[in-house]
Amino acid sequence: MSFINYMAREINCKIVYYGPGLCGKTTNLQYIYERTNPDAKGKMISLATETERTLFFDFLPLSLGEIRGFKTRFHLYTVPGQVFYDASRKLILKGVDGVVFVADSQIERMEANLESVENLRTNLQEQGYSLDRLPYVIQYNKRDLPNVASVEELRELVNSTHVPEFEACARTGVGVFETLKAIAKLVLTELKRGS
Amino acid sequence: MVNPQMVMYEEEFNRIQMVVDRLVQDANARVVFIVDKNGQLIAASGDVENLDTTSLASLTAGNIAATGGMAKLLKENEFATQFHEGEKANIHIQLVGNRVILVVIFDAKSSLGLVRLRVKRASEELNRIFEALLKKVQEPGESPFAEITDEDIDNLFND
Numbered sequence A: 001m002s003f004i005n006y007m008a009r010e011i012n013c014k015i016v017y018y019g020p021g022l023c024g025k026t027t028n029l030q031y032i033y034e035r036t037n038p039d040a041k042g043k044m045i046s047l048a049t050e051t052e053r054t055l056f057f058d059f060l061p062l063s064l065g066e067i068r069g070f071k072t073r074f075h076l077y078t079v080p081g082q083v084f085y086d087a088s089r090k091l092i093l094k095g096v097d098g099v100v101f102v103a104d105s106q107i108e109r110m111e112a113n114l115e116s117v118e119n120l121r122t123n124l125q126e127q128g129y130s131l132d133r134l135p136y137v138i139q140y141n142k143r144d145l146p147n148v149a150s151v152e153e154l155r156e157l158v159n160s161t162h163v164p165e166f167e168a169c170a171r172t173g174v175g176v177f178e179t180l181k182a183i184a185k186l187v188l189t190e191l192k193r194g195s
Numbered sequence B: 001m002v003n004p005q006m007v008m009y010e011e012e013f014n015r016i017q018m019v020v021d022r023l024v025q026d027a028n029a030r031v032v033f034i035v036d037k038n039g040q041l042i043a044a045s046g047d048v049e050n051l052d053t054t055s056l057a058s059l060t061a062g063n064i065a066a067t068g069g070m071a072k073l074l075k076e077n078e079f080a081t082q083f084h085e086g087e088k089a090n091i092h093i094q095l096v097g098n099r100v101i102l103v104v105i106f107d108a109k110s111s112l113g114l115v116r117l118r119v120k121r122a123s124e125e126l127n128r129i130f131e132a133l134l135k136k137v138q139e140p141g142e143s144p145f146a147e148i149t150d151e152d153i154d155n156l157f158n159d
């Protein structure tokens, strides 16, 4: 649920990075944080365990510039990927305006990808959203590793509805901003259509 | 869309800001701010210069969401009030109309009793303002974004 503030002349939107544990959600945000001008970003917050696994969420506020005199501000969140954190994932999806699904391209993570994308659909439904009507893009991450599935295989597995998809290596930043721009554009386009 | 769009207009903003400003005074608070349940900061007052209100807003909403989840598991209604006591700073968190969150940060210059009392009155006023705001939002009106073009959106991303 975007927030239009006529007083501050701002619009605020919430984007959630979803995906199985260790697929690279936090790494996406870290890269965005590192490569953004200080005046366009707030502090990045990570609620993580001692071993740097996301416990509740990561949060990164970003400003993307102005449209018609309104500042556009995006709040990026990641969810904890591990299966047993499902209650937390549901909470973070509340009020979401757009979703990035980060798939782990490694062959041994195919089942985890499938489970996570199904979990995304179910959790959205529980909140009364439909993944098919929400701004939604998919990122195939870790393309740099040797043991990866082909994009065709990944597409068949997690992108049967043919939403925009991007190959990425979040660790070096390949595809990270392409993914962000795509979801931000979809969210703004949705806003234009009037919600 | 499921949720009604959250919108803030100048008139309501000014009324909200007045409530928040007064609460800082009346409760001897250091800082007062209001956040929506999705973590967006709505208004703030007091000694906010040295405070990362964006981060605080997001964490407050996360906190309320988490305790709300706990309440659900216990078949409770939402826990409407929370209090965190620190060595110097204390935080009082109040859910208002199940819609927005009123946060008061205070130190030894105030007391929990005073804060509670003042928060109660402020909550009632805020509840009325937000109810009126919600009605207004549901009236059909022109969105400022109906007019934006694909080009406007593209231009945002031309580095």
Ligand SMILES: Nc1nc2c(ncn2[C@@H]2O[C@H](COP(=O)(O)OP(=O)(O)O)[C@@H](O)[C@H]2O)c(=O)[nH]1
Residues within 6 Å of the ligand: A019, A020, A021, A022, A023, A024, A025, A026, A027, A028, A054, A078, A081, A141, A142, A143, A144, A145, A168, A169, A170, A171, A172
């Ligand atoms: N080789 C490779 N490793 C990656 C890539 N993206 C993330 N990683 C690594 O995968 C691990 C888990 O990443 P993290 O972002 O914490 O995953 P999250 O659980 O989805 O937040 C970390 O060690 C990252 O450095 C990538 O594109 N390629």
Ligand SMILES: [Mg+2]
Residues within 6 Å of the ligand: A025, A026, A027, A053, A054, A078, A079, A080, A081
């Ligand atoms: Mg993580």
